[in-house]
Structures are given as structure tokens and as C-alpha cells.
Amino acid sequence: MPVAMLLDTPEGSQDMYEALTTKIFGSLQPDVLPDGLIAHIAGPRDEGGWRVVDIWESTDAFWQFFDAKLLPAARELGQDPTEARPTFFAVHNMIGLGMPA
Template identity: 45%
Template sequence: MAVIVTIEIPGGTREQYEKTTRSLGETDWFPPAGLLAHAAGPDGDGGWRIVDFWESEDEFLAFMEKGRTVFEREGVRTVLPTVQEATHVMVRPAPN
């Protein structure tokens, strides 16, 4: 079952997000299995919000475990995820 994962990072910044994303991209397992779509931006309260669509909650949790050392190294210590069932996910194909 597909899920929507919303992650709130209190105090998170664009710079921190971009550095963490670059570090994740340097791993041999990124992009992670099960990730369908990803979006991120400021949350309006001085933090950062990420909204992902995953094939399953288990795949999201596996990603969080694999990424733990990267998150800690980049200073991402507080992550508040919310997981909810997605009844439909539509992803526009990338242009050729």
C-alpha cells in the first residue's frame, strides 16, 4: 500500500537540506527503493517540510535507517514524520 510521508524538521534550512541531499546522493543506494515522488520546502514556521510518496511504510523506514548516519553527520537530528495511506498516487513521467 502506498503511503504519503510528511516530515517536519524544526529549525531545518534550505542549506542543510541541500547538503544532506548531496550527501545522500553520494551513497551507492540512492535514490532509495520504494520512493515514488519527493518535494521539499520551507514550512512557514522557520523549519523545513518534506512530502514524499513511498510504495510502503516499510520502504520509508528502511530508507530512514540507511540514511541515519548521513542525517546525523549533516546535523538533522529532529525529524517528525507523519505517515498516512495514499489511495491514489499519480506521477507524471519524466520528459524524454
Template identity: 40%
Template sequence: MAVLVHSQGAAWNQELYQTIFDRVIPDRANPPAGLIIHTGMPGDGGGWEVVDVWESQAAFQRFTEDVIMPAAQELGAPPFDTRVVEIYNLLVT
């Protein structure tokens, strides 16, 4: 089942986000398995937010554990909060 993943990092900014993004998805034509939609934006109260749609929570967790977390730890990135919600209806045009 598809999931929406909302991540928020109060201490993140556009530069840090872009550095991590470029490292974990270096080829935009070859996105990670299971990723349907990815968005990144400034947070309303500061920081940075990422909202993704993944084919499954397992695909998201695999990419996070195998790719995102090692890159974030290597760069000393601050922590972020993540919420995962199952999607009832998804229309991509």
C-alpha cells in the same frame, strides 16, 4: 500500499536540507528503491518540510534507518517530526 511521508524540521533550513539530500541521494538518476516522489520546501512557519511518496512504509523505513539517520547524525542535524499516512489514490502523470 503507498504512503505519503511528511517531515518537518523547525531548526532545518535549505542549506542543511541540501547538504543531507546531496549525501543521501548523490545520483538523481538512481533514486532509492521505493521512492516515487520527493519534494523539499520552506515551512510555512519557518524551518523546512519534506513531502515524499513511497511504494511502502517498509521501503521508507529502510531508507531512513540505513541512509538518512546515519547521515543526519554524522552532520549533527537537529531532529524532525515525521507523519506517515497510507495513500488511498495516487495519480502520477
């Protein structure tokens, strides 16, 4: 069953997000998604900072991506993604993306 991942970074910014995304994928719109990623949404929080909402095939798929790609890239940029802890919840339904089998 897919899971949603919510990550709020109160100190995050669009510049930080774009630098990290470009570092990992080479662009803000990669041609190939990481294994297990179904959808990715990011934007500013009303109260400041940055928010990311992903849909993953499983929490394991997220943590594999985190350990293999996100953490090393963030550290190279002087960012520490371990300061913000993601929360997960089971996905019951997705409208617009289609529910994976």
C-alpha cells in the same frame, strides 16, 4: 498501497536539506531513487523551518531508507533527524505522478 510521509522540521533550512541530500545522493537530482521511493517534494514552511513530503511504496520502505542512508548521513553532518517524527497516511490517489500498481 503507497503511503505519504510528511516531515516538518521547524529548525530545518534549505542549507541543511541540500547538504543532507547531496551527502546521501551526490546531488540534489539523483539518477537513481532509493528502493520504494515514488516521489519526493521539499521546501520551506511558511512558519519557518523545512517540510518534506514523500510518497513511498510502504512505511517499511521509508524506515529501511531512514536507517540505512538518512540517519547515518545526517549524523555525519551533525544533524539529528530523530528530533522530528514523520507522519504517514495511506495514498488514495495521485494526480500528475500516476498511481503505482
